[in-house]
Amino acid sequence: MKNQPLLSKPFLTSLFLGIGGFLYGYDSGIITPSLALKSFLVYFGQPDAATRGAIVSVYQAGAWLGSASVGFTSDRFGRRKAIAFGCIWGVIGSALMAGAAHVAMLIMGRLLVGFAVGTVTGVAPVFGAEIAKTHERAKITAANQMMVAWGFFVALWTGVGEGKWNNPNQWRLGFAIQGVPAVLLGLGVLFISESPRWLCLKGRHKEAKQAFRNYHYDGSNDTWVDAEFTIIQVNIEEERKAQGRLSWADLLKTPAFRKRLFVGSFVWAAAMLSGISFVQYYQTAIYATLQFDQNEQLLVSGLYGTVAPVACLASLFFVDRIGRKKILITSSALLSLCYLIITILAAVYPARPDFPTNVSAQRGLIACIFAVSANYSALLGPMTWIIPPEVFTTELRAKANALVQVIHYSISLVITQCSPIALAAVGWKYYILFILTNALCALVFAFAYPETRGKSLEEIDEIFGDVKVFYSGSAKMANDEEIAVETSEVSDKKD
Template sequence: MGLFRSLFTAVFACVGSFLFGYDSGVITNVIAQEHFVSHFENPSAAAQGGIVSAYTGGAVLGCIVIFYVGDPLGRTRSIFVGSFVLLFGSALQTGCTTVAMLIAGRLIAGIAIGMLSSTNPVYCSEIAPVAWRGIMAGLQQWMLSWGFFAAQWIGYGSSYADSAFQWRFPLAFQCVPALILCLGILFQLESPRWLVQKGRLDKAKETLRKLHYDGHNDDFLELEYNEIQAQINLEKNLSAKSWKSLLGKASSRKRVYLACGIQLAGQLSGINVINYYGPRIYAALDIDTQTSLMIIGISGALSIVWCTIGLWLSESIGRVKPLIIACYGMACCLLINAVLSQTVVAAGTTNHNALRASVSMNFLISFFFTPLGINSWIYPAEIFNTETRARGNALATVTNWIFNLIFAQISPIALEAVGYRYFYAFMAFNIVTGTCFWIFYPETRGKTLEQMGELFGDEVIHVDATSSDEYKASSTGEKDISGGDLEKK
């Protein structure tokens, strides 16, 4: 019963992640629609970059907001505020009559998405049983994939309308899940770790029982609660109240570098350039707009399948090995795709076999990106301690959005200037990031959030595994129950 409640809570909170994917993906279709281009008098590449990057610029601001208000507000109230702001921004986009109005709506929606994308992985990791933490924190990427899927197919279906419905309906649709999240999150449980941090101990214990009780694990729940309380008390003097204080300790700095690095790797992979500007890329390959939207839609559907498999495997194969494979795999695909596409464009002819191979490489890039996409949200949310988790994860997510903003702004210009040769750079980036994962990133699978400090040389409170088979078994999903003692290490 407790596991079901935890999963339901995490999935519902990640409606915000669905909106993250939808609002990111919908603009690809909108700016390609004939009636959009006509209504806004054929906006230039720079204007299109501005429409896309206003959203990512707003997301940077949203992450900064969470850095300062995430801990005072708590996880559920942060999600409420984010969803409310998103509802307003979505409505403004739907009713826009000028490019400036659209950009304003995108900016406001971006602020909301920045808040949600920073909060959701933290919330999911804090309410999850240790054996399910990878799956539940990784729901951000899974729901994001569903959001992209919905945006792509709604955009494709709307393209058959011969009116402003082509682009206004895809923008309007996002108001519905935003309203559901805004109202429903008020009835969800707060993070038990945040409650302990704020001294609301009875409420924390009650919430932990609702989330993790399976009918006969009373001893385990007592041990889990005691470890959470003891570790948070130990960390009180580490609370990061500013950007500077977050970087004041060597172990904290290492966490920040790793968290920001994995988010940066997601942007350097090139996946968002393909997602944002797919129609433009396919147009360079002599593929018409509706066909390119259909291709992107099929790729989005498959990404859900890959993500589902990736979540299922996340607790069996760990975090780091899939990251290495993902980066090297994407590098190979980008190299092949760039060579194929450049050959077709240089020849000035339509080589159908080369075109098919090029499209298939984009499908493979999506496949290889899956472990990086999932773990870019899991890893930062689990390596920080409770006192620094909200702020540290916000800083990591800021990194994601800053580089998202940079590539969103320069990519249409770069694609016009150099075409598919632009992706040689992303091939090199993937080789570098894959090597960094191999050398610098410790494996985190199987440890509780409170035990994570062992990887960074921090003093931790942990359950003695010799006297607590149940706590040890929690990392494998077993249900043995026995007593245990807390000790400091």
């Protein structure tokens, strides 16, 4: 099973599921140029910093609610139906935003679109991880980040186009477009095979085997398909016998589960503390402090959006070849350096009305903002989609990933609400926060993170202190404090 083609069926399926990532990127991005459009600001009564923060951050609140729901919907109804359910709210939210008559209607639309995104992003990476082969799992789940980048790219350039369209309702176009990917994903996901691991978890083994063959059979690998499916089936059955029916509380009761939850959650916390949300949402405000007019703000933000897709595409060629820890440490350390340079340039060479500006310093600051995007999109960003789904057991995966996304959107909610207020109050000094948070994250990754590259989803159990103990053919999970009487590896390396 070596040297698999780049466009394997699981990878193509993940690209399709990545429409959810596209929706996330587009919905996140379209508010950025909207806040720079004079027609938008005039229509909504020149919203102050707190109101702008609310318009942006209510999206994160909706995503929080959507993420909290998927632990139930994904486990109860399946990965596909949970995604389709989320997309329904995306279509409704898009319609409300496009037809918004006042701020309250706009905010309600943002809330529903956020709910859709929280639901989809809580399920799609899990789905992708569950259908992937070990050697391409990182590439498959990282496809979500690439689609997020493309969504953001399209949103920002839609904003550029809106700026060229001399119409008082120009801002409505971008909001209306949000419904298109939601419709495509919501309908299309019902025509692909369900996750074989979820079907096994529900005892639907015949359907699970057929779904597994749909994803992995290439016309000549019957033996591998049968053997691989048997391993997955046995492991999930043993996992169910050992763990029983896990509740939300079980995520915190067991040391191994707590460690998994920390690893899965902290990578998203680091992503939000990297300042990427602040840069993405409020970059036009940063450009405004450089005395750029509306068209210049929109153009530079469009160019910014071009960086991420290229960086994400590049990451697909090395993300399965380099250790997760090395990528995480490098990314956070470089992000801290970028913010250090941004802070120095903004402090030493401020752009003030009626004063000469240092053009070189402005270009340097913008280049560092672009470097933040390139770094995040190629390194830290893909890890946020790769690590959480792979560190949890099948029984835990949906619930735990939902909780991880709740933490993700909670931090993002705080940052997006507070950033415009902080930027207005302290200016460049706000950037110091991200120098410190990124440096701290680099240290945590260096000293508290395990390496999971090259491990199957079942083999990762051992990393977190779980040992499969066999007694006369039955297995149970043993924690560090329990004595393993007889251990056995379930299989050789998968591929």
